[in-house]
Amino acid sequence: MRGDLMRQKNNKLTKLADTQRPSSAYLTAGGLVIHDILESIRKSDEISLDRARKAGSMGKGTALGDEFSPDFDVVCFVNGHEPPFSKELIQAFLRTVKNAGRTTAWTILRTDFTQHSVEVIVEVGPFKFKLDVLPAANFVQGDHLLTAQEREATQSKEGSKRMKTRCKNQRERSNFSTSLAEATVSFVKGVPLNISRVIRIAKYWDKHVDLGLERDDVRLSGRSYLIELVAMGSNRKKTNRGLQGRFSRFLRQMQTLSSARIIFTENYPVSKIPENIFAQSPLILDPINPYNNLGYQLAKPEMVNVLQRWRTAAERTLDFIQARNVDVESWFQNL
Numbered sequence: 001m002r003g004d005l006m007r008q009k010n011n012k013l014t015k016l017a018d019t020q021r022p023s024s025a026y027l028t029a030g031g032l033v034i035h036d037i038l039e040s041i042r043k044s045d046e047i048s049l050d051r052a053r054k055a056g057s058m059g060k061g062t063a064l065g066d067e068f069s070p071d072f073d074v075v076c077f078v079n080g081h082e083p084p085f086s087k088e089l090i091q092a093f094l095r096t097v098k099n100a101g102r103t104t105a106w107t108i109l110r111t112d113f114t115q116h117s118v119e120v121i122v123e124v125g126p127f128k129f130k131l132d133v134l135p136a137a138n139f140v141q142g143d144h145l146l147t148a149q150e151r152e153a154t155q156s157k158e159g160s161k162r163m164k165t166r167c168k169n170q171r172e173r174s175n176f177s178t179s180l181a182e183a184t185v186s187f188v189k190g191v192p193l194n195i196s197r198v199i200r201i202a203k204y205w206d207k208h209v210d211l212g213l214e215r216d217d218v219r220l221s222g223r224s225y226l227i228e229l230v231a232m233g234s235n236r237k238k239t240n241r242g243l244q245g246r247f248s249r250f251l252r253q254m255q256t257l258s259s260a261r262i263i264f265t266e267n268y269p270v271s272k273i274p275e276n277i278f279a280q281s282p283l284i285l286d287p288i289n290p291y292n293n294l295g296y297q298l299a300k301p302e303m304v305n306v307l308q309r310w311r312t313a314a315e316r317t318l319d320f321i322q323a324r325n326v327d328v329e330s331w332f333q334n335l
Contacts, residue, residue, distance in 0.1 A: 005324060006242065012328040013243040017197035020065045020204050022058070029124035030058070030072045033106055033131055040100035041076060046092035048079040050138040055181040057224055060188040062199050068207060072131040075181040077138035077155075082162070083175030084115065085135050093118045093133055116178070136178035156183040156267075156288060163291055173291045183288045187266070188228060195235055198246040202231035205247075208332045209313040211306050218302050226294045229284050230254065233262030248321055254314040258307050260284055260295060 022030075034054070041049050056073030057063035063070035081089055094113050097120050101108035106124040113119065118133040139158035140151050159179040167173040191199070206227045213220055234253035235246045253260060263270065264287035270278075273290045277283075282295035298307060313335040320331040 005326065006244065008326045009244045009321075009328060010242045012326065013201060013247065014197060016204070016328060017200045017243065020200050022063050022070055023066050025125075026066045026070075026127055026129075027058075029106070029127045030129065030131070033100075033122050033124060034072060034074055036100040036103060036105070037074070037097055037131075037133060038076075040096040041093070044092060044096050047076075047089070047096065050077045050079055050141065052076045053182055053185065055134070055178075055185055056132070057203075059181075059185040060228070061196065062188060062203065062224075062228055064200065064203055064207065066127070069127075069129045071129060073134060074131065075134050075136050075178050077136050077179075079138050079141055081135065082137040083179070084172075085175075087115075089135060090115065090118065093135060097133060116175070134178045134181075136181060137176070139179065152182045152186060156180055160289070163289070167291075170291065170296070173289075177289065177292065180288045183267070184286075187264075187287050188232075191232060194241065194243070194246065195232060197243055198235055198250060199228050199231045201243065201247050202227050202250045205251075205313075205317065205332055205335075209310060209335045211309050213306070216302070216305060218306060220303075220306065221297060222294050226284060229262060229264075229287070229294060230257070230260070233260075233264070233284070244321060248318060251314040251318050251321075254310050255318075257295075257298065257310060258282055262295075 038049075038052050041047055041052075053059065053075050054073065055075045057070055058072050076093070078089070090113050094111065097111060097118050098108070101120075101122075106122050108120055109123055109128070110121040111118065116134060120131050120133070122129065122131060137159070138155075140146065140154045146154065159176050163173045163176050167176070188199075203224060206223070211220065212218075230253055231250045234249045253262075258281075260282040262284045263273070264285065267288055268290050273285065277285070277291060277293055280293050280296050280299070282298050283293055284295035284298075286292035286294065297303065316335060317331050325331075
């Protein structure tokens with residue numbers, strides 16, 4: 001009887017994970033906009049584009065369904081520029097985006113820019129979504145005979161070297177994060193299916209948690225990626241094959257996130273983590289960039305309520321899971 005109940009829960013969770021994906025129509029709409037913007041960039045005399053890659057949740061294959069209007073991120077590896085990028089380069093990207101928008105196939109609703117990216121809200125048929133165009137330094141210029149894997153390794157190695165030798169603090173190093181986007185995408189895309197499912201379930205759960213960020217005027221960077229790392233990190237080297245068990249491990253880690261220590265050693269050994277980073281708590285370390293601790297911001301005083309809301313939501317969901325409740329969708333309500 002208990003085994004039947006567990007199978008029902010696992011089957012329903014699996015179905016939820018497998019259906020929480022962008023539809024083919026949504027992906028086609030995003031692909032159309034990306035194609036037009038990249039064509040505009042290639043025609044620009046102000047930008048020397050080596051290559052472009054889809055990044056973020058879309059690139060990693062962890063984006064949720066259409067109802068969440070997942071963003072598209074496009075990283076553009078440019079020649080002749082390194083972080084921090086000049087205002088002139090960002091403005092050049094903004095002009096190419098606006099030029100691409102002179103089409104009847106889709107409509108620009110709003111554009112904005114930061115020192116790191118150009119942001120555009122577009123409407124394509126029934127869909128409305130945000131797309132970020134992010135410049136990145138190209139560190140493999142002239143190496144066109146390299147395989148994609150070799151290019152990715154060279155790009156990451158050179159980016160890491162610059163962060164170590166040229167950057168004095170975390171803010172300066174963060175400017176190089178887009179330069180490592182290819183390796184980040186490959187790492188997450190390479191996880192087994194059972195882990196990618198728990199990532200998607202974890203992100204679906206987090207979408208239902210009101211952290212009160214706008215209400216409290218609190219800024220939380222990289223929330224989606226942070227949840228991905230916690231979902232992966234809490235399910236490493238575990239034998240339980242059930243999705244309910246993996247999701248429960250993620251929730252238990254969210255209960256104790258303030259003291260989390262999540263480290264991935266596939267791309268660098270622990271000895272390569274700078275001492276000042278290794279000593280930080282919580283430690284939720286980027287698997288590609290040993291300088292990027294996504295947990296660092298959670299130690300700030302203004303994050304106390306954020307951590308408490310995550311903790312409370314995790315406790316409530318675990319109570320639902322432990323009850324004889326096979327209505328899986330109800331696990332994600334009233335958090």
